[in-house]
Amino acid sequence: MREIKVLEVIKLGKNFGLKPILKEIDLTVARGERVAILGDSGCGKTTLLKTIAGFYLPHTGEIRVEGKIISRPGWALFPNRRHMSMVFQSAALFPHMTVEENIGFGNRKDGKVSARVKEIAEAFRIDSLLKSYPHSISGGQARRVALARALAAEPSYLLMDEPFTNLDRELKSDVMTYVKNFAQERNIGVIMVTHQEEEARYLADMVYVMEEGKLEVEKR
Numbered sequence: 001m002r003e004i005k006v007l008e009v010i011k012l013g014k015n016f017g018l019k020p021i022l023k024e025i026d027l028t029v030a031r032g033e034r035v036a037i038l039g040d041s042g043c044g045k046t047t048l049l050k051t052i053a054g055f056y057l058p059h060t061g062e063i064r065v066e067g068k069i070i071s072r073p074g075w076a077l078f079p080n081r082r083h084m085s086m087v088f089q090s091a092a093l094f095p096h097m098t099v100e101e102n103i104g105f106g107n108r109k110d111g112k113v114s115a116r117v118k119e120i121a122e123a124f125r126i127d128s129l130l131k132s133y134p135h136s137i138s139g140g141q142a143r144r145v146a147l148a149r150a151l152a153a154e155p156s157y158l159l160m161d162e163p164f165t166n167l168d169r170e171l172k173s174d175v176m177t178y179v180k181n182f183a184q185e186r187n188i189g190v191i192m193v194t195h196q197e198e199e200a201r202y203l204a205d206m207v208y209v210m211e212e213g214k215l216e217v218e219k220r
């Protein structure tokens with residue numbers, strides 16, 4: 001049988017307490033495809049990404065990667081076994097590690113990885129910070145380190161929660177172009193959550209809109 005290289009979210013539901021946050025979400029993202037999700041604050045975008053990444057269990061439905069179930073009610077494959085990288089809204093760097101160690105985290109310390117870390121750090125203009133610790137860098141720099149860490153792992157799927165906020169215009173454009181090319185060249189499936197329509201249209205092949213826990217293809 002032909003291998004299906006696709007991430008499938010099927011009728012996914014998630015509650016916090018009694019409140020339904022995600023309602024029967026269906027979403028398919030193939031390797032090499034880029035999807036953006038637009039939506040107002042509080043509609044459930046972060047909850048969806050964290051459920052796909054394996055940090056939350058769904059209440060209904062399931063998530064499959066290449067045909068295999070990775071999340072269903074009562075069971076989820078560990079986040080670090082999913083070949084996914086998640087860029088959190090808060091950057092979430094490891095405070096006791098240098099920028100270089102943060103970016104290289106999760107990779108074997110071979111020459112290939114250090115060359116990749118160096119290349120990404122240069123592209124994101126954080127190469128002068130490699131020996132610094134997260135407490136001594138700015139919010140925009142921390143966000144670029146978080147993005148660099150996610151790319152350096154060369155995931156099959158990249159999940160990004162508002163990844164380009166805090167970056168000035170010129171830098172944002174360079175970083176977005178680099179992420180887009182990186183994903184394209186390596187056949188990485190991307191799901192990005194954002195409030196910015198411009199970012200969504202630039203990065204993604206397909207834009208969805210989320211409203212009160214429901215996901216629909218954007219109607220233009």
Ligand SMILES: Nc1ncnc2c1ncn2[C@@H]1O[C@H](COP(=O)(O)OP(=O)(O)OP(=O)(O)O)[C@@H](O)[C@H]1O
Nearest residue numbers: 016017021039040041042043044045046047048089
């Ligand atoms: N851990 C949690 N426990 C209880 N309620 C939560 C939790 N996380 C999120 N919520 C609630 O779920 C709803 C959706 O939150 P979520 O963070 O997914 O929204 P969002 O669309 O990502 O918002 P924003 O754009 O502001 O980041 C909100 O009402 C939020 O208060």
